[in-house]
Amino acid sequence: MDQTSGVKRQIMDYYNSVGWKNIQDGVFHNASREDLRPVAQEYIHRCRMRVKRHLPEKGEYLLDAGSGPIQYPEYLEYSRDYRYRVCLDISRLALVEARERIGDHGLMVLGDIAHLPFRKGAVDGVVSLHAVHHIPGEEQLQAFHEMWRVLKDSGAAVIVHSWGNLAPIQRVFRRPMKWIIRARRWISRLLSGQGMADQRAGEGQKAADIQIQSPTFRHDFNWVQKNLGSLPGFRLLIWRTINTKFSRVFIHRFFFGKLWLRLLYSLEEKAPVFFARYGQYPMIIYHGSTEPIDSGNEG
Numbered sequence: 001m002d003q004t005s006g007v008k009r010q011i012m013d014y015y016n017s018v019g020w021k022n023i024q025d026g027v028f029h030n031a032s033r034e035d036l037r038p039v040a041q042e043y044i045h046r047c048r049m050r051v052k053r054h055l056p057e058k059g060e061y062l063l064d065a066g067s068g069p070i071q072y073p074e075y076l077e078y079s080r081d082y083r084y085r086v087c088l089d090i091s092r093l094a095l096v097e098a099r100e101r102i103g104d105h106g107l108m109v110l111g112d113i114a115h116l117p118f119r120k121g122a123v124d125g126v127v128s129l130h131a132v133h134h135i136p137g138e139e140q141l142q143a144f145h146e147m148w149r150v151l152k153d154s155g156a157a158v159i160v161h162s163w164g165n166l167a168p169i170q171r172v173f174r175r176p177m178k179w180i181i182r183a184r185r186w187i188s189r190l191l192s193g194q195g196m197a198d199q200r201a202g203e204g205q206k207a208a209d210i211q212i213q214s215p216t217f218r219h220d221f222n223w224v225q226k227n228l229g230s231l232p233g234f235r236l237l238i239w240r241t242i243n244t245k246f247s248r249v250f251i252h253r254f255f256f257g258k259l260w261l262r263l264l265y266s267l268e269e270k271a272p273v274f275f276a277r278y279g280q281y282p283m284i285i286y287h288g289s290t291e292p293i294d295s296g297n298e299g
């Protein structure tokens, strides 16, 4: 097995055994990475709905590349006016769970985004959220081109990407976030009177969590511009500026959290290109076309 297929197997095993494990009433282990607090709900909902604006309103097939189990209700909206949603994932469990949510509206395909088993121009739209970063770096360009190849001329793709630790917002806030998290831990330990034994137990748990993580490979803004900038209709617009960690540290209901998030959302609406560049999660948008694209090697 080469390195690339070894990584893919690791991802597949992770999502089959951990990521898509139902931990409670339709909530998956994967959702523990999301901010599920009521204070953040409105902002997160509105950001998820942004995807739909850039897809063709209706059509025959919407491909959801790396669909997972279609875990949030907003995701179902994307394909509401399509005949079928084609859910493609390398995790079998993801597709079993997706079937539960989508019924006959879904066509399930166990496959790899970097090698789509569809003919050219087969689908009207493509969505892909938080999936491409699991594909080993050297194959990611191929995955973006595959999602372009299967688009009809009139089609559009919306790919939600994360700049990860390379996001400028991370560089500014990473240190202060670390200090605040540390200070909070110490305060809660002092208040609850728990000692070093608890601290060690916590560290042991953290080490175990790290072992079951799924690997990610992130390209930065320059890579995306350079390698994808020539795709027809290419645009980078904001999906969401802040990640879960930032939200949990800085956004609280007692400190007008909802209002801050409303303000942030309206700024994102006014300057979507700026926030896509400097925030955490941009949407990579491109269109189908009759013209061939330059599918040369990535630089």
Ligand SMILES: C[S@@+](CC[C@H](N)C(=O)[O-])C[C@H]1O[C@@H](n2cnc3c(N)ncnc32)[C@H](O)[C@@H]1O
Binding pocket: 008, 011, 012, 015, 065, 066, 067, 068, 069, 070, 071, 072, 088, 089, 090, 091, 094, 111, 112, 113, 114, 128, 129, 130, 131, 134, 135
């Ligand atoms: C973080 S989850 C996101 C799932 C869903 N799009 C969402 O936003 O909730 C990543 C998903 O991508 C799938 N995945 C990772 N690499 C893949 C590949 N090369 N081909 C197809 N699916 C892949 C995983 O199995 C997993 O279900």
